[in-house]
Amino acid sequence: MTRGGGQAITFVDDRDKEILQHIARVGNYRLSPGEVATGIDVHQDFVSSKHLQKLKGNTIKKGDGIFILSDKEKNSIHLSSTEMAIVKPYYTTTQLYRYYGNPKNELWVIYTDSKVVKHITDFPHIKAHLDKFASVITSDNRPYGLHRSRNEKFFLGEKIISLRKTDRPHFTYTDFPCYVSQTFFVLKPTGINLKYLTAILNSSLCHFWLDKKGKKQGEALQVDKEPLLKIPIYTINTSNPSEKKQHDDLASLVSRMLDLHKRLNEVKTPQEKSVLERQIEATDSEINRLVYKLYGLTEDEVRIVEGS
Numbered sequence: 001m002t003r004g005g006g007q008a009i010t011f012v013d014d015r016d017k018e019i020l021q022h023i024a025r026v027g028n029y030r031l032s033p034g035e036v037a038t039g040i041d042v043h044q045d046f047v048s049s050k051h052l053q054k055l056k057g058n059t060i061k062k063g064d065g066i067f068i069l070s071d072k073e074k075n076s077i078h079l080s081s082t083e084m085a086i087v088k089p090y091y092t093t094t095q096l097y098r099y100y101g102n103p104k105n106e107l108w109v110i111y112t113d114s115k116v117v118k119h120i121t122d123f124p125h126i127k128a129h130l131d132k133f134a135s136v137i138t139s140d141n142r143p144y145g146l147h148r149s150r151n152e153k154f155f156l157g158e159k160i161i162s163l164r165k166t167d168r169p170h171f172t173y174t175d176f177p178c179y180v181s182q183t184f185f186v187l188k189p190t191g192i193n194l195k196y197l198t199a200i201l202n203s204s205l206c207h208f209w210l211d212k213k214g215k216k217q218g219e220a221l222q223v224d225k226e227p228l229l230k231i232p233i234y235t236i237n238t239s240n241p242s243e244k245k246q247h248d249d250l251a252s253l254v255s256r257m258l259d260l261h262k263r264l265n266e267v268k269t270p271q272e273k274s275v276l277e278r279q280i281e282a283t284d285s286e287i288n289r290l291v292y293k294l295y296g297l298t299e300d301e302v303r304i305v306e307g308s
Contacts, residue, residue, distance in 0.1 A: 012212050016308070019301050020212055023205065026295045027232020035189040036228050039180040040109065041148035042067050043139045051136040058132070066133045067146060069108045083123045086111050088155070088179045096161055096184070098202055099254060100261030101174040109179050112141070113149040120144045155179045158194050160187040160201065162228065165220050169210060171201040173254060185228060192235060195254040196247055200233055202284075203291040208305045234294055246294050253287050 012020065044051075045068040047060055065073045068090060079087060090109040095102040110126055120127050127144065134143040141147065156177055162185040163170035171187075173195060180186065189197065200206060207221075214227035236243040260283065264276040292302050 015304060016212055019297070019304060020209065022297070022301070023209055023295060024232045026234050029192065029233040029235040031187060031189055031229050031231070031233070033225070033229060035187060036225050037150055037154045037186050037188075038225070039182045039184045039186060040111075040146060040150055041182055042109070043147040044133065044137050045181075047133070047136075051133075054135045055133070060132065065107075066130070066137070067110045067112075069110065070106070071108075074108050077125050077129050079125050083126050086116055086123065086126070089177055090179050090181075091161075092181070093163065093183070096163070096172045096174075096178075096180070097261055098168075098170050099173060099198065099257040100265075101161065101172045101176075101178060102262075102265055103174075103176045103178075110146075111149060111152070111179065112145045113152070114141065114145065117141055117145040154186040154188055157188075160194055160198055161185075162187060162201075162223055164223055165217060166223065167220055169202050169207050169221070169223070171198050173198045173258065185223070185225060187228070192233070193247065193251050195251040197233065199250040199254050199287050200291055200294075201231070202287070204288045204305055205291050205295060205297070206231060208308055211308065236294075243294075246290055250287060250290050250294075253283055253290070257283050257287075 044066040046066060047055065047062055047064040049062055052060070052062060069077075069087070074087060077083075087108045088111045089103075089105040090107040091101065091105055092107065095105060110130070112120075112126070112130075116123065130137070130144050137143040139145055139147040158173075158175045159178070161172040161174060161178065161180060163172075164183060164185060187194075187197075209231060210221050210223060210227060213230065215222040215224055236247045238244055257280065260276055260280050264273060264280065267273050267276060292305075297305065
């Protein structure tokens with residue numbers, strides 16, 4: 001069943017409700033609004049068929065980069081070192097998997113925030129490139145600025161990238177510069193180990209919570225800011241050796257997951273791929289087991305979560 005606008009309504013039975021209430025009680029930490037940001041609102045990333053109606057009489061083709069460039073396009077503009085400093089590595093679902101982000105980007109974003117726009121003459125090759133598309137750029141900061149560049153701190157350093165529309169929780173740990181579009185949210189909380197948090201967010205327990213309490217589009221999860229802020233996250237009592245071990249084990253399992261996915265991304269043979277996929281599945285199961293234990297779910301409750 002859906003509301004107007006296509007948002008699904010999820011019915012929760014009494015047993016599910018008890019488990020959800022238990023998870024909410026155990027969760028002693030929530031992300032704060034200032035720790036979660038959406039990705040860049042680019043507006044005009046590539047040339048579309050509609051754009052071509054306004055760009056007649058030149059060599060521009062559908063798919064050519066406007067604010068988003070391929071390696072070939074970036075190199076063809078002959079950027080100076082000053083200009084290269086505002087062309088940032090741009091990532092999509094092609095590189096950002098559950099847990100692992102491949103740092104080898106295929107695209108680049110011309111990251112023109114308000115400071116750059118004020119001094120656009122210092123970036124003559126970028127200015128000339130964007131001038132070609134001025135008639136189709138509709139950004140509030142047109143023709144040289146991104147529509148919404150966001151606070152750059154969210155794209156730097158250690159962070160978690162969250163895919164907004166997904167069949168299952170899809171959270172990616174990255175510690176390299178990673179600029180993304182509004183297809184994603186970016187999480188940069190302080191005071192919590194981000195590998196530990198990535199384990200909880202990708203777990204079946206979190207999937208159960210988002211499925212029953214979050215937003216949905218049809219059968220898919222819609223992991224927007226509001227659902228992210230409501231996820232009950234358990235932070236450990238650091239003076240409790242047992243909890244400290246569970247915390248460290250979860251963080252270590254995420255490190256293992258990152259390594260397995262990296263190797264999977266590099267293997268050449270089907271046999272190697274099959275072995276790594278089985279190891280990833282086993283590691284995923286171990287993460288789920290530890291998260292259930294951390295939240296104190298009974299065997300019956302685990303069966304309900306797994307069967308939902």
